[in-house]
Amino acid sequence: MMYALYIVMEGHFDFDEMPPEILWCILLTVVTEDGDGAFLRLSLTCKIFRGIVTKPSFRKQAHFIWLDSVINWRAFSKGHKEQYRVPYTLTHCLHCGEVFKDNPPGYVGDGKRGVLQGFYCTKDFLGYCSMDCFLNDGGEFQNEEV
Numbered sequence: 001m002m003y004a005l006y007i008v009m010e011g012h013f014d015f016d017e018m019p020p021e022i023l024w025c026i027l028l029t030v031v032t033e034d035g036d037g038a039f040l041r042l043s044l045t046c047k048i049f050r051g052i053v054t055k056p057s058f059r060k061q062a063h064f065i066w067l068d069s070v071i072n073w074r075a076f077s078k079g080h081k082e083q084y085r086v087p088y089t090l091t092h093c094l095h096c097g098e099v100f101k102d103n104p105p106g107y108v109g110d111g112k113r114g115v116l117q118g119f120y121c122t123k124d125f126l127g128y129c130s131m132d133c134f135l136n137d138g139g140e141f142q143n144e145e146v
């Protein structure tokens with residue numbers, strides 16, 4: 001999909017003339033096919049793309065497209081859906097300062113449609129992007145239940 005966009009752009013296509021809702025849908029397709037990495041690539045591509053993909057509502061919509069592609073909600077209770085069909089937040093890591101996708105407990109993935117990385121019932125390393133950052137900041141495991 002990114003490739004198709006590049007071809008279009010090589011032809012000096014004017015995105016200003018495209019209806020914004022059409023472009024919105026195209027970019028949603030790109031991020032849900034290519035995953036979270038596409039957010040950065042698209043935001044660096046041009047101002048128009050960046051204006052769209054950095055919108056919280058765009059990220060939220062992409063997240064739900066991904067989530068609905070990996071979970072058959074009808075197989076679960078209403079309460080389960082209410083608890084786990086929720087958006088993520090973007091958080092600055094307390095150690096390295098990088099912005100990371102801060103998932104609430106629940107389903108985790110890289111945003112690629114149909115790809116689920118796992119289900120986490122607790123939230124580890126609260127405020128940190130990774131276990132490394134957590135440990136480098138002096139973090140210790142509270143309970144060693146195995």
Ligand SMILES: [Zn+2]
Nearest residue numbers: 093096129133
């Ligand atoms: Zn970090």
